[in-house]
Amino acid sequence: MRGRPRGRAGLRAPVRILAIETSCDETACAVVEDGKAVLSDVVASQVKAHGVYGGVVPEIASRMHIETITQVAEKAVRDAGIGYGDLDAVAVTNGPGLVGALLVGISAAKGMSLALGIPLIGVNHVVAHIYANQIDDPAFGPPFICLVASGGHSHVFRADAGGKVSVMGRTRDDAAGEVFDKVARALGLGYPGGPAIDAVAGDGSGAIALPRANLGDSFDYSFSGVKTAALNVIGSHAREGALGPATVRGVCSGLRMSIVDALAANLFRAASMTGIRNVAIAGGVAANRLLRETVAARAASESMAAYIPPPRLCTDNAAMVAAAAYHRYASGESDGLDLDAEPELSL
Numbered sequence: 367m368r369g370r371p372r373g374r375a376g377l378r379a380p381v382r383i384l385a386i387e388t389s390c391d392e393t394a395c396a397v398v399e400d401g402k403a404v405l406s407d408v409v410a411s412q413v414k415a416h417g418v419y420g421g422v423v424p425e426i427a428s429r430m431h432i433e434t435i436t437q438v439a440e441k442a443v444r445d446a447g448i449g450y451g452d453l454d455a456v457a458v459t460n461g462p463g464l465v466g467a468l469l470v471g472i473s474a475a476k477g478m479s480l481a482l483g484i485p486l487i488g489v490n491h492v493v494a495h496i497y498a499n500q501i502d503d504p505a506f507g508p509p510f511i512c513l514v515a516s517g518g519h520s521h522v523f524r525a526d527a528g529g530k531v532s533v534m535g536r537t538r539d540d541a542a543g544e545v546f547d548k549v550a551r552a553l554g555l556g557y558p559g560g561p562a563i564d565a566v567a568g569d570g571s572g573a574i575a576l577p578r579a580n581l582g583d584s585f586d587y588s589f590s591g592v593k594t595a596a597l598n599v600i601g602s603h604a605r606e607g608a609l610g611p612a613t614v615r616g617v618c619s620g621l622r623m624s625i626v627d628a629l630a631a632n633l634f635r636a637a638s639m640t641g642i643r644n645v646a647i648a649g650g651v652a653a654n655r656l657l658r659e660t661v662a663a664r665a666a667s668e669s670m671a672a673y674i675p676p677p678r679l680c681t682d683n684a685a686m687v688a689a690a691a692y693h694r695y696a697s698g699e700s701d702g703l704d705l706d707a708e709p710e711l712s713l
């Protein structure tokens with residue numbers, strides 16, 4: 367395998383990267399070729415274990431990652447139809463995320479890098495979410511404005527033609543996914559809350575009007591107000607013994623509408639202010655049906671290109687980590703065995 371032919375940039379062709387993602391509650395491994403062809407994509411979800419508690423329990427997450435990481439990696443290599451010896455690099459999310467959970471993936475990646483004699487490449491989880499778009503459509507690239515909305519983040523990124531990436535806006539309090547999860551918990555809809563609220567909201571009819579923060583010209587978000595308003599509606603109806611299906615549906619529809627309105631508004635305002643005509647969405651909340659429809663319709667009406675990855679690439683996965691790592695690999699970058707977990711890693 368050392369004698370495999372080299373491509374134009376001096377890279378062996380094709381470049382196969384095994385990526386590991388353990389930043390939260392999914393143990394995921396994937397093998398991706400040349401940053402875009404997904405040979406395998408394995409996700410072992412811990413949702414059932416955490417669902418009992420209504421949210422992710424960090425200690426349980428770490429323990430379950432330890433229990434499953436080896437099998438998940440082996441399955442990813444097997445599903446890809448290759449052997450460990452055919453890998454060119456091993457990539458791993460090293461932040462942001464839960465420190466104990468990140469450490470499991472990082473330790474596994476270091477072991478593989480050392481044993482196989484291949485480079486180790488650390489990847490920022492939020493950047494990886496953006497790269498999900500490139501897997502879905504290899505034409506995706508700067509310039510673009512990308513919304514990343516997940517359980518831990520709600521960011522508006524700007525990427526310029528030269529590759530420079532900057533943050534235009536971020537949430538000042540709760541992340542969008544966090545609010546879906548907390549309100550779903552109060553409604554007894556289980557964890558994770560986003561998909562449940564999306565399903566109950568259905569076509570959005572019967573929405574109970576909930577507020578949307580107005581932060582003026584800023585591209586920031588604030589979701590704590592709508593969260594409190596939703597929890598107040600739930601609390602008052604529950605006290606009166608009137609938390610029936612219509613109210614539950616109305617809260618779900620109203621909450622989804624308020625959050626999606628805010629997410630889409632800043633994305634398109636950022637695009638029109640910068641003159642950038644490509645808009646993209648990423649992160650678990652990008653699996654939301656109303657957000658997808660809203661972004662697609664608005665981009666079409668303004669003749670912009672919209673990049674909307676399939677839901678499987680929006681929620682946590684390792685294929686996106688491999689796609690992001692490919693660019694570091696192609697630039698000759700890698701990390702040493704001192705690569706550490708960085709729970710608060712920023713861009």
Ligand code: KG4
Nearest residue numbers: 516517518543558560650651653654681682
């Ligand atoms: O990206 P992700 O899988 O993990 C993090 O990096 O946080 O995002 C998980 C978040 C959860 O808060 C979940 O409720 C939310 O994404 N989510 C959704 C939907 N599917 C997942 N939120 C709204 N609508 C959905 N369909």
Ligand code: ZN
Nearest residue numbers: 516649650682
């Ligand atoms: Zn994520």
